[in-house]
Amino acid sequence: MAKTNRILKNFSVLAILSLLCPALAAQEPPAQEPPVVELPLLQAEDLENLPADLHPAIRQAFEDLRKGKEDAEQAGEMARLFHAHGELDIAIPLYRLASSLEPEEFEWIYLLSVAQASDNRIEESIRTLENALRINPEYMPAHLRLGELLHQQGQTTKSLDHFLKVVGSEPDSPAAQFEVGKAYLDLAEYAKAIEHLEAACRLFNGFGPAHYALVQAYRSTGNMEEAKKHLAIYQENRFRKPLIEDPLLEPVYRYKTGKIRARDHINRGIELGRIDRVPEAIIEFRQALELEPENASVYIDLMILYGRAKQYKEAQALYEKAPASVLESAELHYNYGVIQVEAEQYERAAAAFREVIRINPNDPRAYN
16 A cells, blocks of 8 residues: 555656646657777788778778767778678678768668678678668668578568569569569469569560579479470579669779779669660660670670660671670570571571570470
């Protein structure tokens, strides 16, 4: 009874205070201080992979941050630099520092999660990505990454939620369609898996892993004919897959190369091709080819674009200048053959299809 009276007395004091001073009653608890992030000592070996002319400036900037300089942008930029050169033990605490100084800045916490995943800290990366998506739930590359990590950890149903969100926002994303299809495949929902995997293959020609997943899906449904067809395409394109655009990672890539990469042109070319801006896409792939003159995937994509634009002479010139390593791609010969059929150059088409059969006798497309 005495205890009850004390509670009532305390309650009445609080009630009186709230009536006399509403502002005091409504006052929020003081904001928590951001967590203290201690940066490690910078060792000589931490700088080995970075440009030598930058070492003095990097040392000075790093020491300023270690002594308590509160500059999120400087911490984030240095994190990107170390991240680009594979120095994750330095990049990760720098991203943490930037994030602690700007806790509502999505970029730093997102890049922290990417670095953690690269360092095989998968569970940490998952938690960090989940926190990042609370800040910005509309950044689709984050959903794709989180879905992939959850799928790797066996959380297929949870991963599917993130993949479906990306497909809902970007239905023309072959990577997202592939991930949805792969998740449904693991859940033994074969009809849904086939629907999304076929979409991935339509959106990106020669998508090797998607064709292999279709082999598994069709075998599971007993459709051995379709499985055989996709196996032939997979064998020619085992490692061919679309590049995923991730704007927040672009500065990291550029720190590594110091220039625009072939990948940048390829990404833009793929996107332009998707929205039927074919002439501009052709320009991007030509520039990519200048940077990577033996990249078979670039030859194939450029050949397809020439076919869409009905630029038959350009397709012929591209085919004739292809190096020997690229000419071992059945996919290149097949697409060139299709273009020659459209151009009514049947002898050239037949010769190209014979090359497809030489490289891959099991490719059914060449026999049609």
